[in-house]
Amino acid sequence: MRFRQAIWDEPxxxxxxxxxxxxxxxxxxxxxLERRDxxxxxxxxxxxVRHFTRLSQMTFGIDSGFYPLGSCTMKYNPKVHEELxxxxxxxxxxxxxxxxTVQGSLQILHELQNVLARIGGMDAVTLQPAAGxxxxxxxxxxxxAYMKDRGDGARNEVLLPDTAHGxxxxxxxxxxxxxxxxxxxxxxxxxxxxxxxAGERTLALMLTNPNTLxxxxxxxxxxxxxxxxxxGLLYYDGANFNAILGKTNPGKMGFDMLHFNLHKTFTTPHGxxxxxxxxxxxxxxxxxxxxxxxxxxxxxxxxxxxxxxxxIGKVRAWYGNxxxxxxxxxxxxxxxxxxxxxxxxxxxxxxNYLRHRLDPLLETPYPGLRxxxxxxxxxxxxxxxxxxxxxxxxxxxxxxxxxxxxxxxxIDEAFMAEPTETE
Amino acid sequence: MSGEEAEMLRALGLASVDELFADIPxxxxxxxxxxxxxxxxxxxxxxxxxxxxxxxxxxxxxxxxGAGLYDHFVPASVxxxxxxxxxxxxxxxxxxxxxxxxxxALFEYQSMICELTGMDGANTSMYDGSTALGExxxxxxxxxxxxxxxxxxxxxxxxxxxxxNYGRGPGLRYREVPYDRExxxxxxxxxxxxxxxxxxxxxxxxxxxxxxxDHVQEVREIAPSLLVVGVNPLSLxxxxxxxxxxxxxxxxxGQALGNAVAFGGxxxxxxxxxxxxxxxMPGRVIGMTRDAEAxxxxxxxxxxxxxxxxxxxxxxxxxxxxxxxxxxxxxxMAVLGANGLRRLAVENIERARALAARIAKVGGxxxxxxxxxxxxxxxxxxxxxxxxxxRSLLARGVHGGLSLEKHFPELGHAAxxxxxxxxxxxxxxxxxxxxxxxx
Numbered sequence: 138m139r140f141r142q143a144i145w146d147e148p149x150x151x152x153x154x155x156x157x158x159x160x161x162x163x164x165x166x167x168x169x170l171e172r173r174d175x176x177x178x179x180x181x182x183x184x185x186v187r188h189f190t191r192l193s194q195m196t197f198g199i200d201s202g203f204y205p206l207g208s209c210t211m212k213y214n215p216k217v218h219e220e221l222x223x224x225x226x227x228x229x230x231x232x233x234x235x236x237x238t239v240q241g242s243l244q245i246l247h248e249l250q251n252v253l254a255r256i257g258g259m260d261a262v263t264l265q266p267a268a269g270x271x272x273x274x275x276x277x278x279x280x281x282a283y284m285k286d287r288g289d290g291a292r293n294e295v296l297l298p299d300t301a302h303g304x305x306x307x308x309x310x311x312x313x314x315x316x317x318x319x320x321x322x323x324x325x326x327x328x329x330x331x332x333x334x335a336g337e338r339t340l341a342l343m344l345t346n347p348n349t350l351x352x353x354x355x356x357x358x359x360x361x362x363x364x365x366x367x368x369g370l371l372y373y374d375g376a377n378f379n380a381i382l383g384k385t386n387p388g389k390m391g392f393d394m395l396h397f398n399l400h401k402t403f404t405t406p407h408g409x410x411x412x413x414x415x416x417x418x419x420x421x422x423x424x425x426x427x428x429x430x431x432x433x434x435x436x437x438x439x440x441x442x443x444x445x446x447x448x449i450g451k452v453r454a455w456y457g458n459x460x461x462x463x464x465x466x467x468x469x470x471x472x473x474x475x476x477x478x479x480x481x482x483x484x485x486x487x488x489n490y491l492r493h494r495l496d497p498l499l500e501t502p503y504p505g506l507r508x509x510x511x512x513x514x515x516x517x518x519x520x521x522x523x524x525x526x527x528x529x530x531x532x533x534x535x536x537x538x539x540x541x542x543x544x545x546x547x548i549d550e551a552f553m554a555e556p557t558e559t560e
Numbered sequence: 561m562s563g564e565e566a567e568m569l570r571a572l573g574l575a576s577v578d579e580l581f582a583d584i585p586x587x588x589x590x591x592x593x594x595x596x597x598x599x600x601x602x603x604x605x606x607x608x609x610x611x612x613x614x615x616x617x618x619x620x621x622x623x624x625x626g627a628g629l630y631d632h633f634v635p636a637s638v639x640x641x642x643x644x645x646x647x648x649x650x651x652x653x654x655x656x657x658x659x660x661x662x663x664x665a666l667f668e669y670q671s672m673i674c675e676l677t678g679m680d681g682a683n684t685s686m687y688d689g690s691t692a693l694g695e696x697x698x699x700x701x702x703x704x705x706x707x708x709x710x711x712x713x714x715x716x717x718x719x720x721x722x723x724x725n726y727g728r729g730p731g732l733r734y735r736e737v738p739y740d741r742e743x744x745x746x747x748x749x750x751x752x753x754x755x756x757x758x759x760x761x762x763x764x765x766x767x768x769x770x771x772x773x774d775h776v777q778e779v780r781e782i783a784p785s786l787l788v789v790g791v792n793p794l795s796l797x798x799x800x801x802x803x804x805x806x807x808x809x810x811x812x813x814g815q816a817l818g819n820a821v822a823f824g825g826x827x828x829x830x831x832x833x834x835x836x837x838x839x840x841m842p843g844r845v846i847g848m849t850r851d852a853e854a855x856x857x858x859x860x861x862x863x864x865x866x867x868x869x870x871x872x873x874x875x876x877x878x879x880x881x882x883x884x885x886x887x888x889x890x891x892x893m894a895v896l897g898a899n900g901l902r903r904l905a906v907e908n909i910e911r912a913r914a915l916a917a918r919i920a921k922v923g924g925x926x927x928x929x930x931x932x933x934x935x936x937x938x939x940x941x942x943x944x945x946x947x948x949x950x951r952s953l954l955a956r957g958v959h960g961g962l963s964l965e966k967h968f969p970e971l972g973h974a975a976x977x978x979x980x981x982x983x984x985x986x987x988x989x990x991x992x993x994x995x996x997x998x999x
């Protein structure tokens with residue numbers, strides 16, 4: 138079946154004839170504060186609904202078809218989560234309500250915090266960060282506070298493999314740290330280069346495992362020994378967590394902290410680019426530095442604990458993206474431990490199978506297994522005068538969202554596909 | 561294992577699923593997750609609704625909290641639009657051919673924010689109002705090469721804490737300007753002393769944390785630097801926009817425009833600036849262009865500012881943002897229209913005035929504490945410690961405002977009360993009656 142994404146000439150709201158002229162309400166504010174013109178459309182409700190309905194039809198989501206966008210984990214978002222998030226107890230609870238009146242919200246946060254700690258092999262979790270990149274930001278702030286606290290505040294270098302996500306680089310840059318890029322060898326971190334780079338200036342190494350090539354960094358323990366030996370911390374970028382549920386975890390791998398992308402692994406809808414959620418988990422020695430408040434439980438009641446003198450403070454207002462945290466909580470309840478492990482098994486099977494089927498067409502650099510995704514190269518197509526971009530655009534004609542293309546940069550004509558478990 | 565899975569494994573030359581994980585060293589492996597078994601959908605609903613039933617919201621507990629988040633009525637049409645699953649389940653629109661709809665919706669959001677704030681360019685969102693301020697301070701430092709930010713004391717402490725974390729990279733410094741104890745607006749003389757040659761930006765809010773519209777024009781005249789203005793976007797339906805006063809950057813919490821309070825998230829960081837600064841702006845921006853056949857089309861633009869291209873030199877690390885809330889806000893502004901927004905803003909002002917007047921008549925309470933023009937919240941002072949008032953109200957089934965005693969001790973026993981169009985006359989009566997009986 139050939140596919141055509143709906144596209145038609147839908148004018149801007151501003152271009153539609155307004156049926157009323159905007160009027161000011163004089164005298165409601167002192168004259169120097171009062172606004173005269175407000176040039177926003179005045180349209181009947183049905184016109185607005187039709188407009189946005191057409192725009193939605195001109196948008197391809199997971200509900201429209203296969204969406205194998207690498208590193209983005211575009212899995213099906215169960216509908217029941219939307220119903221739960223729309224409950225009045227979710228929509229109308231104010232974060233400054235007396236704790237006794239929001240015990241339900243606090244219980245969800247507390248239980249989610251604990252279960253994520255268990256999944257990640259960590260001791261404590263903050264649910265505050267609004268997205269993966271903000272999780273990274275939180276993690277590096279924690280590292281900085283910890284080092285400063287122990288009189289090691291001169292550390293200012295962040296080690297990043299050349300396969301790392303762009304956000305890792307940007308987060309380090311935003312916090313004023315120096316980025317030291319590590320080359321890959323056969324699709325994994327080059328240990329000799331790491332030995333050379335790690336030293337007394339090393340604040341942390343940020344690693345995605347499996348990396349963005351979909352390859353498991355099998356020498357992760359050795360990587361940890363080198364970084365820890367140099368006095369630095371090990372940060373796990375959880376973008377690819379869909380590959381390891383119930384198989385390994387960052388704590389077991391030797392990481393000191395991590396972020397989860399609940400909008401990837403735990404299926405909160407991507408919303409066309411957000412909102413996301415990026416909880417951060419840490420080992421016990423970093424817990425005192427976590428953002429305030431912590432959600433506490435004394436066996437009878439849940440409360441917010443601001444009494445954390447070593448805390449880094451806040452990375453955004455209030456406690457996190459609650460309506461999304463709730464969806465992730467519901468997802469974990471519905472999957473259970475065995476269900477989550479199956480998620481990873483099927484996601485990895487799908488990725489390896491898809492790669493195998495594409496072998497005759499596209500070469501995948503570096504032999505061996507892949508985890509939840511793989512990066513093929515469109516270099517062979519060049520002989521036929523084609524590029525990966527052409528392949529990506531042609532896939533749309535068959536109703537597929539293209540994979541991620543031209544990332545990671547070290548693969549020529551990269552074609553990065555992640556089928557997830559729900560295909 | 562299903563037959564399909566067995567067949568796929570055979571094609572890969574593998575005997576079991578375990579062999580797919582042979583590359584994970586034995587020493588770092590775990591054997592599954594020690595979590596309870598999965599639940600059926602009906603049981604998940606039962607469990608979650610059971611827990612949430614412990615929350616008290618709406619009619620069972622009228623609440624007068626604001627402080628940056630406001631429980632406004634969201635029309636069903638707006639919720640229907642924002643729940644369209646094509647919007648909700650799509651990713652960042654990297655493939656414009658499949659994403660013209662959401663790209664246009666975001667372009668319209670940006671256009672409406674520009675009109676509302678009086679600015680030239682807006683991005684598609686930051687995480688919330690507080691991170692938008694953090695990003696604005698970083699942007700001001702980039703533009704001016706200076707590091708000092710002048711701030712009002714009358715701002716939300718959480719926003720201030722977030723700003724401090726955002727400023728750690730370039731080592732931003734802060735100078736605080738007190739507020740006038742009578743009007744609640746910024747102390748203009750103190751501001752004059754606070755600004756100097758090292759000032760990268762002056763930040764002012766209108767309405768400010770106390771709900772009072774501030775003297776943005778006078779601040780502009782004094783500020784030798786960039787001017788960053790924090791707004792409540794709904795108030796701009798009736799209040800002069802910061803662009804009129806010569807603001808360089810406008811930020812705000814956009815939750816009030818069609819999104820739920822939702823226990824503090826997700827929220828919507830509004831970010832807009834003047835044209836000359838657009839290329840230094842953080843975040844995603846949607847542009848209008850022409851396709852190969854000269855038809856109108858939309859795409860992400862100026863991406864060379866962003867993390868996936870510029871990496872450590874990017875304007876910000878933001879990638880995932882609050883797109884779906886921006887779409888909801890665009891729908892909200894369109895459904896209400898200019899006239900609906902104006903009516904709503906006026907109604908909020910009038911309700912706050914009326915409520916303050918009723919509270920002022922109760923013995924032992926003073927409201928509003930400040931004389932400046934207010935939007936939809938105001939400070940109330942009581943003769944007894946506010947915590948005592950709070951407990952007493954709660955016992956009578958009504959939730960008062962936010963205590964200011966810890967962060968603004970100079971105000972005495974004070975609290976910040978907010979109201980919106982969602983309050984019923986009975987809610988006001990209940991509040992006033994409860995205040996009258998505070999022992």
